[in-house]
Amino acid sequence: MNNMNVPSDGMAQFLSDVYGEEGAQGIVNNLSFLFGGFVVTLEGVVIAANEAFLKLVEYPKEELYGMKVLDLVAPAERADLERLSFDLVDHYELQLMTKSSNLKNVLVAPRIFYFGNRKYRLAEFIDNTELLKLQGAMIENYKSTSMALIHALEYRDPYTKGHMSRTENIAVKIAELMGLDNKTIGSVSLGASLHDIGKISVPIEILTKPCKLESHEWAFIKKHSEVGCQILQETNFDESVKNIVLLHHEHDDGSGYPFGLKGRDIPIEAAIVSVADSLDAIAGIRPYRRAYSFSEAIEKMEKVAHEYQCEVLRAARHLVETDRLAAQAFGDR
Ligand SMILES: [Fe+2]
Ligand SMILES: [Fe+2]
Numbered sequence: 196m197n198n199m200n201v202p203s204d205g206m207a208q209f210l211s212d213v214y215g216e217e218g219a220q221g222i223v224n225n226l227s228f229l230f231g232g233f234v235v236t237l238e239g240v241v242i243a244a245n246e247a248f249l250k251l252v253e254y255p256k257e258e259l260y261g262m263k264v265l266d267l268v269a270p271a272e273r274a275d276l277e278r279l280s281f282d283l284v285d286h287y288e289l290q291l292m293t294k295s296s297n298l299k300n301v302l303v304a305p306r307i308f309y310f311g312n313r314k315y316r317l318a319e320f321i322d323n324t325e326l327l328k329l330q331g332a333m334i335e336n337y338k339s340t341s342m343a344l345i346h347a348l349e350y351r352d353p354y355t356k357g358h359m360s361r362t363e364n365i366a367v368k369i370a371e372l373m374g375l376d377n378k379t380i381g382s383v384s385l386g387a388s389l390h391d392i393g394k395i396s397v398p399i400e401i402l403t404k405p406c407k408l409e410s411h412e413w414a415f416i417k418k419h420s421e422v423g424c425q426i427l428q429e430t431n432f433d434e435s436v437k438n439i440v441l442l443h444h445e446h447d448d449g450s451g452y453p454f455g456l457k458g459r460d461i462p463i464e465a466a467i468v469s470v471a472d473s474l475d476a477i478a479g480i481r482p483y484r485r486a487y488s489f490s491e492a493i494e495k496m497e498k499v500a501h502e503y504q505c506e507v508l509r510a511a512r513h514l515v516e517t518d519r520l521a522a523q524a525f526g527d528r
Contacts, residue, residue, distance in 0.1 A: 386439025393423025
């Protein structure tokens with residue numbers, strides 16, 4: 196069967212003529228009613244969709260068929276989607292734009308299928324919008340509860356005031372730049388906002404000492420990541436959040452603490468918070484030294500680049516070079 200000359204606008208009809216119920220429409224109709232699904236040509240033209248997808252995007256069949264798939268995607272995400280290699284991913288997150296311009300967060304599982312020697316894309320969608328709203332509300336809830344802990348720490352040590360929220364801001368920007376998924380970005384945000392919470396156990400005279408610390412004083416400071424994790428142990432925080440608190444001083448080369456983990460044994464969330472933490476700590480004023488600019492801070496970090504995961508450090512440099520941390524305020528200086 197040679198179908199190479201069939202025009203894409205007649206493809207839906209063509210497939211159902213030759214495939215009957217197994218044509219493109221038959222294929223999407225057989226998807227679970229929970230999943231939206233559509234078939235597009237390689238040129239990105241929609242040729243079939245099931246009821247769940249029509250409901251999701253609020254288009255009638257007559258309007259949807261023949262539309263360019265990019266017109267269904269939120270404008271801010273179109274360039275990313277065009278760059279995506281569909282043959283290599285098994286799922287991705289996306290914002291769809293409905294006919295009434297509402298944005299819907301969806302999880303997409305793309306598949307390729309062949310009819311004759313033509314290739315098509317079938318995509319299944321789950322509407323994540325409500326789930327993400329719920330996750331966002333839960334995270335806000337966790338954060339407001341943890342603010343009490345953070346404030347308790349900041350009252351004791353004015354030099355840590357704002358450090359955790361600035362670290363959170365930098366860490367989230369790095370995670371976004373690295374293209375991590377929303378769940379991971381949520382963990383990075385929460386973990387960064389709490390990462391030094393264990394410092395509540397460090398004597399105030401050590402925290403605020405205006406000169407170099409003795410080794411026994413360092414030993415106290417170095418306990419803060421384990422203490423922080425213990426503080427969170429009885430909470431419902433996700434394990435990845437507790438691990439950020441526990442592992443944010445691990446170094447890529449194994450020279451960090453508390454375990455001396457190396458490379459990929461350090462979760463990416465903790466590796467990101469480690470870079471964001473150093474960037475804010477070096478750029479911020481301390482009892483014993485002046486503050487540095489973000490450019491100076493990155494240069495200092497690059498001299499010990501072996502301590503950081505290289506792609507995380509690269510993302511941080513990009514943020515600094517493109518001035519995306521310019522609004523970062525050190526209001527407590
Ligand atoms: Fe820390
Ligand atoms: Fe810190």
